[in-house]
Amino acid sequence: MKQLWARIRALILLGVQALFIQPLRRLRRLGKSGESRFLEAYAPSGLLPLSELEEERRFRFSGCIHCGLCDVSCDARRNARGAEIGSLSGIVIGYSRSMTDYSYARLSVEQFEQCDDCDICEAACPVDVPIREIITDIREHMVRLAEVPGSRGGGGFRS
Amino acid sequence: MSVLDAEILVIGGGMAGVAAALSAVEAGRRVALVKRAPGATSMSTGAFDLAPHPRGWHLAKPDRDPTQLECLEALVRASPGHPYALIGRANEAEYLQEAFSFVLEKLEAGGLPHANFDPRDPGHHAVTSTGRLRRAASSQASHVLRDFNPDRARIGVVRLARCLGGLTGPPPMGGNVIEVDWPSSKNAPFLLPADIGKLLDEEGESRRFVEIVVAACKGRGFSHIVLPPVLGVFRTREILNELEEATRAVCCEALGGEASLPGIRLENALRRSLERAGVTVETGRTLDGAEVLERRGGPVVLASGRFIGGGVARRQGSMTETVFGLPIHDGESYLDDQPAEMLSCRSYRGPHSLFRAGLRVDDLLRPLDMGNRPLHETFFAAGSVIGGYDPHVDGCGLGVAVVTGYRAGRLAAGLEAS
Numbered sequence: 001m002k003q004l005w006a007r008i009r010a011l012i013l014l015g016v017q018a019l020f021i022q023p024l025r026r027l028r029r030l031g032k033s034g035e036s037r038f039l040e041a042y043a044p045s046g047l048l049p050l051s052e053l054e055e056e057r058r059f060r061f062s063g064c065i066h067c068g069l070c071d072v073s074c075d076a077r078r079n080a081r082g083a084e085i086g087s088l089s090g091i092v093i094g095y096s097r098s099m100t101d102y103s104y105a106r107l108s109v110e111q112f113e114q115c116d117d118c119d120i121c122e123a124a125c126p127v128d129v130p131i132r133e134i135i136t137d138i139r140e141h142m143v144r145l146a147e148v149p150g151s152r153g154g155g156g157f158r159s
Numbered sequence: 160m161s162v163l164d165a166e167i168l169v170i171g172g173g174m175a176g177v178a179a180a181l182s183a184v185e186a187g188r189r190v191a192l193v194k195r196a197p198g199a200t201s202m203s204t205g206a207f208d209l210a211p212h213p214r215g216w217h218l219a220k221p222d223r224d225p226t227q228l229e230c231l232e233a234l235v236r237a238s239p240g241h242p243y244a245l246i247g248r249a250n251e252a253e254y255l256q257e258a259f260s261f262v263l264e265k266l267e268a269g270g271l272p273h274a275n276f277d278p279r280d281p282g283h284h285a286v287t288s289t290g291r292l293r294r295a296a297s298s299q300a301s302h303v304l305r306d307f308n309p310d311r312a313r314i315g316v317v318r319l320a321r322c323l324g325g326l327t328g329p330p331p332m333g334g335n336v337i338e339v340d341w342p343s344s345k346n347a348p349f350l351l352p353a354d355i356g357k358l359l360d361e362e363g364e365s366r367r368f369v370e371i372v373v374a375a376c377k378g379r380g381f382s383h384i385v386l387p388p389v390l391g392v393f394r395t396r397e398i399l400n401e402l403e404e405a406t407r408a409v410c411c412e413a414l415g416g417e418a419s420l421p422g423i424r425l426e427n428a429l430r431r432s433l434e435r436a437g438v439t440v441e442t443g444r445t446l447d448g449a450e451v452l453e454r455r456g457g458p459v460v461l462a463s464g465r466f467i468g469g470g471v472a473r474r475q476g477s478m479t480e481t482v483f484g485l486p487i488h489d490g491e492s493y494l495d496d497q498p499a500e501m502l503s504c505r506s507y508r509g510p511h512s513l514f515r516a517g518l519r520v521d522d523l524l525r526p527l528d529m530g531n532r533p534l535h536e537t538f539f540a541a542g543s544v545i546g547g548y549d550p551h552v553d554g555c556g557l558g559v560a561v562v563t564g565y566r567a568g569r570l571a572a573g574l575e576a577s
Contacts, residue, residue, distance in 0.1 A: 126469070
């Protein structure tokens with residue numbers, strides 16, 4: 001008898017969940033897609049879902065052997081004193097050290113606004129890393145981050 | 160003139176390719192050189208090594224070093240597939256002297272003086288980027304640890320506060336570290352050796368730097384002061400002279416490490432040597448082997464490098480030569496289609512097939528096909544695209560590049576025929 005009452009109670013609880021509590025929850029979330037909830041949760045840390053293009057790029061971007069030849073041949077750095085401008089190799093290295101929040105690379109890109117899209121760095125790279133694409137990729141990522149409400153412009157990594 | 164129509168075509172612009180181009184020009188030929196991008200030469204330490212101490216420099220006693228010729232002979236005995244073993248003349252002191260003197264003179268004329276080379280001596284002293292003492296066949300003059308007497312030397316090693324690639328590791332022979340807080344930069348988190356070099360090329364900055372180093376070393380009684388390899392891209396000699404005058408000690412640069420500035424100086428000097436010799440140079444170009452074979456009747460020297468230079472790479476799982484698709488050899492056997500993962504072993508100094516991968520050549524430096532026949536009478540190879548040795552563990556990277564490059568250029572020009 002006790003068992004029977006326990007079972008009936010369990011069924012009632014399930015029924016309340018299914019017929020009232022869950023539908024009320026769904027109603028509260030109405031209009032917000034799964035993606036927007038993901039973004040709300042993770043964008044403040046700088047994490048965004050990767051597009052297929054970004055996935056494909058990540059493989060090609062990771063050949064850097066840390067030789068620093070891109071820094072040496074960069075025109076923008078040649079015309080500035082080394083201490084006043086960020087490091088170009090820092091962007092590539094920062095990219096490969098970051099998770100998909102690109103945390104280290106974002107800082108490096110901000111310190112390197114002077115890139116004017118010549119191709120000297122890519123010509124100097126022994127392993128053909130597509131450096132300009134990396135810079136473009138990160139800048140696009142930063143723009144997308146800034147568009148998410150509440151992301152604080154991707155302020156997850158700031159010193 | 161398209162480079163493909165040149166009298167002699169050199170593929171690759173590292174030490175081996177440039178040595179070949181220069182020796183062919185010296186023999187009166189018109190030479191064109193095609194290169195893709197910087198390779199291993201541009202990252203070298205500033206030192207030329209012919210062959211290593213047989214038991215490793217870290218075990219060597221400073222006062223009882225073998226001559227470089229003895230080191231080379233030991234290397235050839237240990238590695239019968241080594242390029243030095245193939246070129247009979249590589250064992251002759253005169254030939255080595257000829258090849259090295261030729262290249263080093265060209266570099267000096269290109270603005271980068273080097274230490275004298277003599278294979279009958281043990282080589283000059285130098286300090287590595289990790290603070291170890293060793294010998295080298297020749298180095299850029301700024302690296303030579305002159306007048307070094309191990310019994311009486313007191314060594315000071317200068318470390319710069321925010322320099323990437325500065326000296327790491329304990330100083331040699333129980334010396335002292337001198338920390339120098341220069342440059343003081345608020346913005347950059349770290350500075351590359353080339354950045355500091357550029358800064359020191361300005362007279363005002365180098366004067367300030369010299370003052371700071373002199374003050375830090377005052378009264379310490381150093382006989383030798385070793386600095387990080389950052390003393391200007393162009394004004395190295397002047398800065399060292401100022402330091403030596405003010406400190407009354409022998410001053411030198413350590414050899415390059417990560418982001419090597421000496422490697423960049425060497426790359427610049429090689430480029431200037433090609434210009435002075437009137438070689439037609441094309442940069443940023445990768446040649447298609449089939450096109451080269453179709454259009455060319457004249458001699459070709461392939462000096463495309465190995466993994467960094469891109470002459471040998473892994474394609475579809477196995478190792479191949481990248482311009483002509485030639486088969487890869489490790490000094491003992493062909494690698495065939497073996498996956499790269501099977502070609503290695505546990506010990507760093509062990510016989511890694513992978514790190515000896517390259518072309519098989521005959522004693523006239525001509526690449527061989529699988530039937531051991533030269534592919535073409537006037538098709539030569541030089542440098543690390545040749546297999547059978549490990550440039551790093553065998554301690555002979557630039558040595559092989561100089562000897563094989565010099566010889567390949569002369570062979571291409573019709574000299575040194577068998």
